[in-house]
Amino acid sequence: MPSIDSIEAPPANFLSQEATDQICMALYTEGWAVLEQFLSSDFVALLQQDLMVLDEQGCFHRAGIGREQQFVLRDDIRSDRICWLEGETDTQTLFLQLLEQLMTAVNRRLFLGMNHFEAMYAIYEPGQFYKKHLDSFRGQRNRIMTLVFYLNPNWQPEDGGEFVLYPEEGDQAIATVAPKAGTVAAFLSEEFPHEVLTSQATRHSIAVWFRIRENEFP
Template identity: 45%
Template sequence: MLDMGSETFFDKVADGIAQSGYLVLPQVLAPSLVGQLQQRLGQHASLTFHEASIGRGRQQQKNQAIRGDRICWLDGENPIDHQWLSLMEQLRLGLNQRLFMGLFDYEGHYAWYPPGTFYRKHVDALPGSRNRILTTVLFLNHQWGDDDGGELRMFDAQHQLLQTISPQAGTLVIFLSERFPHEVLPTFRDRGSIAGWFRVSNSHYGF
């Protein structure tokens, strides 16, 4: 298992982004922290989660024909959330040193997909908007079977399928937000993850 705070980990992520724009890292997070994050997601599912929206600004709306997940934003004051946010801060610094991306902050939320829900194909940032540069998805599902559904499917810019990824606990997916359409297939049991995005403070980055 790679140490997420190590120079080796930062090198691997930077190489993957520079070469292909995305990478999948199975079992990259310590099982103890995965368990804590999973427990926190479960404890708050009925309290602070709300139906996710699509679109931005005045076009923002809820549409379960497109996405059915519920979300809860990470809380930096919570000690469990803080551990994950600290790892993402280390990653931000590591990537800026290697790729000169100019990443300046990270936002993220828990995503809970009840049985029968999905998220149709989409991209995480509008072309040229630069509101989100790099996406991270950490899966929080133990003993996920082939019949449970809920896979993440990654596509290239021509919408050709690149990879289908099982949402197994501890697997981390990282990809350039504008470049890769992706979707969550219908899930047949509760499916949990943390979705997050690094942003830049201006319209240019230099890798």
């Protein structure tokens, strides 16, 4: 297992200009992007270790749908467990630094005005899923950009758990992404419904939302 000291501060080790350019160009032209090997294998191993320690400590809880007063548990829609990243470990701090730099880079290129973010670990056990949904309804402008990072080495096709992205209208998938270690999927939150197909193996990921705080947009 690599140590945190073996990972250089971003962007030197894993936020390359090429990867940033690819995400920005794809978001500009298509509204979504998928990049394999965006995270190094060493950094993926550290994040997965961090996730597993938190799980052993009982930090994960059942995921629901909706926020605040509208929050409900719906196992027929979503059945994973989650834990928010608060920067409480060196690994989390390094990952949050990466997100800060990526958000700044995307803002500079695409003028999206995003000014903060939230991130959470997610665990899908065999048989679990997340039905088709939107992260943000058009016009709300709270979640602007969604990213999902995958932490699953040696993931096989029979393991299922694919991330499926759909157009705003219609049921024909425009991308189906295997949750392989190091891959990131990014898309504009208001425009693309998506789902997680039933996983046949334990599946680890990090969901991230780049946001605009309330009262900070026109």
